[in-house]
Amino acid sequence: MPELPEVETTRRGIAPLVTGKTIARVVVRVPSLRWPVPADLARTLVGQTVLAVERRAKYLLLRCSGGHLIIHLGMTGHLRPVLAGAPARKHDHIDLEFTDGSCLRFHDPRRFGAFLWTPDDPHLHPLLVELGPEPFAVEMDGAYLHRRSRRRRAAVKPFIMDQSVVVGIGNIYASEALFRAGIHPGAEAGRLSLPRYERLAWAIREVLDQAIAAGGTTIRDFANTEGNPGYFALQLQVYGREGETCPHCDRPIKTERLGGRSTYYCSHCQKK
């Protein structure tokens, strides 16, 4: 499901619901997620207070009194508030119940998500330690992308989706950022000039910023904490629009598979 804007939308939604609350009970109905949910997760969490809800890349970090709960939404995961004890539906895998009677419920049909615990600095966790800079970090600029791309022979689209290069960009926003930057997704990453990477860095920030402002993108099932869809789908210019007209030149938008992923672009407006 989620790329950075959807995770950030989730973070903003759950933060006011859980910050300052103390965990009373944890129900793990299905522990077989991307990695097994730790068998002692409930024992670890009960009695802990949630101090803050943070985000690193596409990971949510619940900063607790004794460590961090690391949550990844995978492809189809979401977190929603329910009343404690509300009947669980299919794929409602984990509940975090708080002492005030509120409950945060994790739902994830494909089970590519993750619930992990670390008592240490979460940024040093093996899953997080190799991550690249946040797209809004000052050092993530055109010069940075240009430098990191040298001698890379892969296409620029998988290059910007590489979370060790820059985090948060998934399949939707990669196509969108490249369209806004006028760069063909199949262009060889190592051959693009510095000015083109400067334009790309700007486009990445712009599209992610606008998507966050719109509450993320709902293609099939993403919903925010209130159960509402994200409205950035209305602002997608190429993703999912095969055969529709390019908003700039009116020629039909094309699609092809790149690195195993559907890719959308305008062959007239985007150059290699």
Added chain:
DNA sequence: AGTGCGGCCTGTCCGC
């Protein structure tokens, strides 16, 4: 070191 692919899962849709 960088690259490409299989695999993890369920649900949905499309063509036959």
Added chain:
DNA sequence: TGCGGACAGGCCGCAC
């Protein structure tokens, strides 16, 4: 109406 296959917003682990 049923069925097989492809595909879906992520990403690890493995061969090369």
